[in-house]
Amino acid sequence: MLAIDEKTITEAALEQMAGTPNARLKEIMESLVRHLHAFAREVDLTPEEWLGAIKFLTAVGHKCTEFRQEFILLSDTLGLSALVNAMHDRRALEDATKSSLLGPFYRSDSPTLPLGSSIVGKGKQPDTVIYGRVEDAAGRPIPNASVEIWQPDEEGWYDLQKLDPSEMDLRGRFYTDSEGRFNLRTIAPTGYMIPMDGPVGDMIRAQQRHGYRPAHIHFVVSAPGYREVVTALYLTGDPHLDSDTVFGASESLVVDVNRHDPTSPYPELQSIQFNFKLAGLTGERVSGRVGADPSQILQKAAH
Numbered sequence: 001m002l003a004i005d006e007k008t009i010t011e012a013a014l015e016q017m018a019g020t021p022n023a024r025l026k027e028i029m030e031s032l033v034r035h036l037h038a039f040a041r042e043v044d045l046t047p048e049e050w051l052g053a054i055k056f057l058t059a060v061g062h063k064c065t066e067f068r069q070e071f072i073l074l075s076d077t078l079g080l081s082a083l084v085n086a087m088h089d090r091r092a093l094e095d096a097t098k099s100s101l102l103g104p105f106y107r108s109d110s111p112t113l114p115l116g117s118s119i120v121g122k123g124k125q126p127d128t129v130i131y132g133r134v135e136d137a138a139g140r141p142i143p144n145a146s147v148e149i150w151q152p153d154e155e156g157w158y159d160l161q162k163l164d165p166s167e168m169d170l171r172g173r174f175y176t177d178s179e180g181r182f183n184l185r186t187i188a189p190t191g192y193m194i195p196m197d198g199p200v201g202d203m204i205r206a207q208q209r210h211g212y213r214p215a216h217i218h219f220v221v222s223a224p225g226y227r228e229v230v231t232a233l234y235l236t237g238d239p240h241l242d243s244d245t246v247f248g249a250s251e252s253l254v255v256d257v258n259r260h261d262p263t264s265p266y267p268e269l270q271s272i273q274f275n276f277k278l279a280g281l282t283g284e285r286v287s288g289r290v291g292a293d294p295s296q297i298l299q300k301a302a303h
């Protein structure tokens, strides 16, 4: 019989999984075990620290609801989501708009609105127009592309964080016109702190990180026959552009807020102009979303 000790345990664990019929599952689990064991050896992990990690992950799970996804927040704050996004972008066949974080506040059921509509609820006035085109890698317009948008309010809160999180605000889905154009009205977002009232917040404080995200607006842009892009636009001048707590802000996604823009469909409002570029499909069957509507993750976990 094999003596299980500090040196032999990794091979023993790998050997027991060697018969996994699903080749990709086998590859992922073997690599996970090798790296997990190497990590434990590198930091000389103690039983107390191991239990601390188990308690932490248990608390992360308990914090998850149909309106909140603490595991996504953990992945985001560790830079894992941004890494998975960057690798997804690298696999694209053509040059396209870079991905950015979906984050924990996406909802799949935002209302479809006519072009030019305001996404600002509760009688508030929009002060900003966002407009542009959706185009392919060669710059040709993509008509009838779906442009989903969501953002926080002027104090940095998403509707999902409000007293009644089922009430939607500052979200919408628009379809581009025959020339690939879209436009909508909203308010300019402010930067905000990620949710700090859970175990991920405890981790961020223990690491003396500020916890802020620079001001941004989220988008999912898609069209049949093209690779969906999950991204966000970041506003120039925000003090946290270079230290985003979740590593979503990136140079090519930074936009100006233009105070005088005669070419805008609403010249009386300040404007943000951006053209989204979609790559052709690669034949991948999996989605490019690093994240999901929190309620859908709970549904999937239950089955």
Ligand code: BEZ
Binding pocket: 073, 076, 101, 102, 103, 104, 105, 194, 195, 213, 246
């Ligand atoms: C967001 O931008 O909505 C977000 C992303 C990651 C963590 C927290 C918030």
Ligand code: FE
Binding pocket: 103, 105, 152, 213, 216, 218
């Ligand atoms: Fe956000």
